[in-house]
Amino acid sequence: MQNTINRTAKDHILVCLSSSPSNERIVRIAGRMAQAFCGSFTALYVQTPEDAAMNTEDTSRLQANMHLAKQLGAEIVTTHGEDVPTQIAEYARLSGVTKIVIGQSGIQCRHFFSKPILTERLIALITAADIHIIPDAEDYRNSRRKPSIPIYPAFPATRDLLLTAGIFAAATIVGWIFLQLGFANANIIMVYLLGVLLTSAFTSGYTCGVLSAFLSVILFNYFLTEPRLSLAAYGSKYPITFVVMFTAALLTSTLAAKLKAHAQLSARDAYRAKLLFDMNRQLQKAETPEEVYQMTATQIQKLMQRDVLICPAQGDTLLDGIVYPVDGSSPHSISEDEQEPDVIHWV
Numbered sequence: 001m002q003n004t005i006n007r008t009a010k011d012h013i014l015v016c017l018s019s020s021p022s023n024e025r026i027v028r029i030a031g032r033m034a035q036a037f038c039g040s041f042t043a044l045y046v047q048t049p050e051d052a053a054m055n056t057e058d059t060s061r062l063q064a065n066m067h068l069a070k071q072l073g074a075e076i077v078t079t080h081g082e083d084v085p086t087q088i089a090e091y092a093r094l095s096g097v098t099k100i101v102i103g104q105s106g107i108q109c110r111h112f113f114s115k116p117i118l119t120e121r122l123i124a125l126i127t128a129a130d131i132h133i134i135p136d137a138e139d140y141r142n143s144r145r146k147p148s149i150p151i152y153p154a155f156p157a158t159r160d161l162l163l164t165a166g167i168f169a170a171a172t173i174v175g176w177i178f179l180q181l182g183f184a185n186a187n188i189i190m191v192y193l194l195g196v197l198l199t200s201a202f203t204s205g206y207t208c209g210v211l212s213a214f215l216s217v218i219l220f221n222y223f224l225t226e227p228r229l230s231l232a233a234y235g236s237k238y239p240i241t242f243v244v245m246f247t248a249a250l251l252t253s254t255l256a257a258k259l260k261a262h263a264q265l266s267a268r269d270a271y272r273a274k275l276l277f278d279m280n281r282q283l284q285k286a287e288t289p290e291e292v293y294q295m296t297a298t299q300i301q302k303l304m305q306r307d308v309l310i311c312p313a314q315g316d317t318l319l320d321g322i323v324y325p326v327d328g329s330s331p332h333s334i335s336e337d338e339q340e341p342d343v344i345h346w347v
Helices: 002-008 023-037 049-053 056-071 084-095 118-125 137-142 158-180 185-202 207-224 238-285 289-304 340-346
Strands: 012-016 040-047 075-080 099-104 130-135 308-310 322-324
Touching (some): 012 084, 023 040, 023 099, 023 130, 040 056, 040 084, 049 238, 056 075, 075 084, 084 099, 118 130, 158 185, 158 207, 185 207, 207 238, 289 308
Parallel strands (some): 012 099, 040 075, 099 130
Antiparallel strands (some): 308 322
């Protein structure tokens, strides 16, 4: 009876996409598994804030893996989050995934303080689905990849530096007023932590947030502890206070920057969803092909901020292309000396 139930239940195969050189092999294995089990096939990509720094080679490889998964019959799904294993586990739970196919590569020697790798965390998070781990370390060794270059934080813009300086100048003035009023040091420290939070919220990147953590400790020590205008401190407990203050400030700035990055991703997705909804609604009202072209070009311009060239097709023949400028000027035909016709036929 149990075997009959397992045969009749429809499997849902989930493969995890990445820019890894070996991900193509993982996708093909998952595609063959979905075909063998006659189940539904989903390819999941978890986008993190760090993906904005992905180089051209990795971006092209990721797009190729997505295209391959689509050719194999997979539904492409993109989610956003900082914690990749949690995103995969949550999607698998909500979508009724029965089998997960994922690669394990770049295996290095483990030590006592190392964090669990992605596959280990998936095994701990997922209990209702089978996890198929495909070892692909050999593909990594055989692939000709350039050695990874550490990415150093970019130097912040002048506006961000001035804003950071202004916030902590104001925090120091408020702290000095609190000191004159006899407030405890804990209240003054909270003022600086508020400055760290404001800096992370109103500046771009992580650099100013980390800088604000240093500034909060240095300014508090220099201006608001005895002796004044000196980095020395009379109290024996001040070093511990400075360490705790710096740790709290650094953690606050990091969390604020991550929340802001996730908010930007969510806002972008919401904007794209709104464009698709508006486009669907407008196309239902279109009565002529010209209206369809105009509405389509307008929505693409909002998304890409580029001129749009539309070439209507009549059977196997392409008609003259129409350019819809992004500046809102009247549409016009492409000139004969432009290269667009050659590009269109090449596509």
